[in-house]
Amino acid sequence: MSVPALQLDGLRKSFGKTEIIRGVDLSIGKGERHAIIGPNGAGKSTLFNLITGRFPKSSGSIRLHGHDLEGMAPFEINRRGLSRSFQITNIFPRMTVFENVRCSLLWSQGYKYSFWNMVSRQRALTEGAEAILEQINLTARRDLPAGVLSYAEQRALEIGITIAGGADVIMLDEPTAGMSHSETDYIVDLIRKVTENKTLIMVEHDMGVVFGLADRISVLVYGEIIATDTPELVRGNARVQEAYLGAALEAEH
Numbered sequence: 001m002s003v004p005a006l007q008l009d010g011l012r013k014s015f016g017k018t019e020i021i022r023g024v025d026l027s028i029g030k031g032e033r034h035a036i037i038g039p040n041g042a043g044k045s046t047l048f049n050l051i052t053g054r055f056p057k058s059s060g061s062i063r064l065h066g067h068d069l070e071g072m073a074p075f076e077i078n079r080r081g082l083s084r085s086f087q088i089t090n091i092f093p094r095m096t097v098f099e100n101v102r103c104s105l106l107w108s109q110g111y112k113y114s115f116w117n118m119v120s121r122q123r124a125l126t127e128g129a130e131a132i133l134e135q136i137n138l139t140a141r142r143d144l145p146a147g148v149l150s151y152a153e154q155r156a157l158e159i160g161i162t163i164a165g166g167a168d169v170i171m172l173d174e175p176t177a178g179m180s181h182s183e184t185d186y187i188v189d190l191i192r193k194v195t196e197n198k199t200l201i202m203v204e205h206d207m208g209v210v211f212g213l214a215d216r217i218s219v220l221v222y223g224e225i226i227a228t229d230t231p232e233l234v235r236g237n238a239r240v241q242e243a244y245l246g247a248a249l250e251a252e253h
């Protein structure tokens with residue numbers, strides 16, 4: 001069997017005396033699209049923050065392509081091929097759409113402080129940024145300040161920024177939050193396209209999106225994964241129905 005893209009073993013996190021992540025084991029295969037669902041406050045964002053190195057774990061281990069991420073800073077984990085988006089829009093509104101993508105490319109390549117290197121890579125960067133704009137359908141908006149884009153376009157730009165560094169594990173935190181049905185469909189298609197041959201891990205509350213995109217789903221309830229399975233089996237799981245899905249699916253209607 002090939003090495004999983006991401007493997008969590010006995011992962012725990014406490015804030016003060018309160019244990020928020022209470023022993024999570026999870027293995028996500030290369031190329032898999034995996035959704036993490038669960039009620040508000042279950043610990044989904046905390047789990048994301050542990051994986052990306054933003055919060056230190058209390059115990060357990062996190063492996064990316066078999067490498068233990070112990071003690072690594074978020075930027076080091078990012079350079080090992082894991083990139084995430086945030087719930088809150090994270091773009092520079094006064095910079096152009098093109099500059100936003102170019103800037104994240106530059107950063108991900110580690111040329112942040114190297115001016116001369118940056119100059120010599122100018123063309124490769126421009127071409128790279130243009131290729132990403134094409135992928136996220138924003139070529140026509142290239143020279144507009146990012147702040148004037150529609151909400152859905154800003155989220156698309158954010159996805160572009162997330163994939164810009166060429167990471168092969170992409171983590172998206174509520175990518176369709178606050179969107180209309182048509183905007184949601186648009187972003188789901190985009191996510192499907194840009195994560196082809198990559199591993200996707202997403203937190204999402206919209207069950208239509210989850211069941212449409214995910215190969216497997218993990219249900220996190222009160223800091224524990226109560227089920228990890230295919231959408232079909234998760235939907236049919238009595239414990240999941242009781243703990244979360246019954247209410248979540250009802251809320252869709």
Ligand SMILES: Nc1ncnc2c1ncn2[C@@H]1O[C@H](COP(=O)(O)OP(=O)(O)OP(=O)(O)O)[C@@H](O)[C@H]1O
Binds near residue numbers: 038039
């Ligand atoms: N930095 C922190 N310090 C103390 N408690 C925290 C911290 N971050 C999160 N928590 C607590 O951890 C619990 C889980 O929060 P988290 O945001 O991970 O849940 P979630 O599943 O992402 O919820 P939602 O779906 O509402 O975004 C909450 O009770 C929250 O108050």
